[in-house]
Amino acid sequence: MAFPKKKLRGLVAATITPMTENGEINFSVIGQYVDYLVKEQGVKSIFVNGTTGEGLSLSVAERRQVAEEWVKQGRNKLDQVVIHVGALSLKESRELARHAADIGADGIAVMAPFFFKSQNKDDLISFLREVAASAPALPFYYYHIPSLTGVKIRAEELLEGIQDKIPTFQGLKFSDTDLLDFGQCVDQNHQRQFALLFGVDEQLLSALIMGATGAVGSTYNYLGKKTNQMLEAFEQKDFTSALNYQFCIQRFINYVIKLGFGVSQTKAIMTLVSGIPMGPPRLPLQKATQEFTANAEAKLKSLDFLSFPSLKGGTEPIASAC
Numbered sequence: 001m002a003f004p005k006k007k008l009r010g011l012v013a014a015t016i017t018p019m020t021e022n023g024e025i026n027f028s029v030i031g032q033y034v035d036y037l038v039k040e041q042g043v044k045s046i047f048v049n050g051t052t053g054e055g056l057s058l059s060v061a062e063r064r065q066v067a068e069e070w071v072k073q074g075r076n077k078l079d080q081v082v083i084h085v086g087a088l089s090l091k092e093s094r095e096l097a098r099h100a101a102d103i104g105a106d107g108i109a110v111m112a113p114f115f116f117k118s119q120n121k122d123d124l125i126s127f128l129r130e131v132a133a134s135a136p137a138l139p140f141y142y143y144h145i146p147s148l149t150g151v152k153i154r155a156e157e158l159l160e161g162i163q164d165k166i167p168t169f170q171g172l173k174f175s176d177t178d179l180l181d182f183g184q185c186v187d188q189n190h191q192r193q194f195a196l197l198f199g200v201d202e203q204l205l206s207a208l209i210m211g212a213t214g215a216v217g218s219t220y221n222y223l224g225k226k227t228n229q230m231l232e233a234f235e236q237k238d239f240t241s242a243l244n245y246q247f248c249i250q251r252f253i254n255y256v257i258k259l260g261f262g263v264s265q266t267k268a269i270m271t272l273v274s275g276i277p278m279g280p281p282r283l284p285l286q287k288a289t290q291e292f293t294a295n296a297e298a299k300l301k302s303l304d305f306l307s308f309p310s311l312k313g314g315t316e317p318i319a320s321a322c
């Protein structure tokens with residue numbers, strides 16, 4: 001049975017795939033991106049080619065190149081690089097799993113196929129098992145994101161007995177708001193030491209109380225530092241401060257959700273906050289509007305989330321700052 005050298009925990013940034021204005025992958029900024037995550041956001045683990053990384057909009061060749069670049073640039077800087085290798089084609093998924101192992105990734109994750117959908121837990125596990133078996137030395141994570149895959153098999157149900165079928169199974173990335181399901185994943189898995197990573201950033205504190213061992217999300221790219229402060233307060237049992245941090249993060253996410261928030265907007269916000277160009281998304285997604293970016297910038301300023309001085313709102317304390 002394969003066990004990770006270190007358990008995947010803490011904040012894991014779901015990385016964006018930077019692109020040029022022509023829609024090609026901009027590999028040249030990935031090194032800078034790694035440094036930004038580590039130094040400015042205190043985030044040392046990443047989840048590559050997932051939803052935020054537009055993994056399913058990339059060709060297999062591109063997915064391989066993106067994974068390679070993150071592993072290369074993250075060497076000796078990042079704790080863990082997990083590659084999402086899910087695909088509609090089992091063959092492609094297996095190829096990507098083998099490739100992740102070859103390049104020295106720290107783990108692989110797979111979401112449920114979403115065109116022909118598994119009708120029950122056993123069918124889904126059959127697919128996952130084949131992929132996991134292609135990288136038998138790598139920790140395997142199931143990526144549960146029913147809002148996008150349409151596969152509603154409860155995670156709690158899937159976890160039951162999964163390690164008998166998939167010996168490399170190490171945990172779950174749970175991108176759903178069903179805290180009953182998530183709580184039961186925790187409750188029924190005390191002994192197994194799985195990594196139970198929550199994926200709804202605006203509700204992370206509730207999941208921490210339920211027993212989440214970490215979190216994977218898009219906002220940790222630019223709100224990692226603030227979220228780490230929440231994790232620290234939670235660790236120290238300072239629940240009042242932890243709640244204040246969560247509310248503060250919610251104020252921003254709630255605001256952008258009302259404007260219309262997704263991968264395109266994440267790219268625009270990350271460009272703004274980090275100064276690293278993330279470029280446009282790939283079709284069928286459309287670039288975030290200038291109006292969205294201006295509104296998001298004003299909100300970030302009002303919450304004092306922008307760290308570079310030129311964009312800060314002057315020297316006066318900001319009333320609603322977090």
Ligand SMILES: CC(=O)N[C@@H]([C@@H](O)[C@H](O)[C@H](O)CO)[C@@H](O)CC(=O)C(=O)O
Pocket residue numbers: 014015047050051052053175199200201202216217218219253
């Ligand atoms: C549907 C979606 O994109 N969810 C995000 C969240 O981080 C989400 O952006 C955040 O909670 C804001 O709603 C992540 O769970 C996705 C993710 O981790 C990934 O890119 O693989």
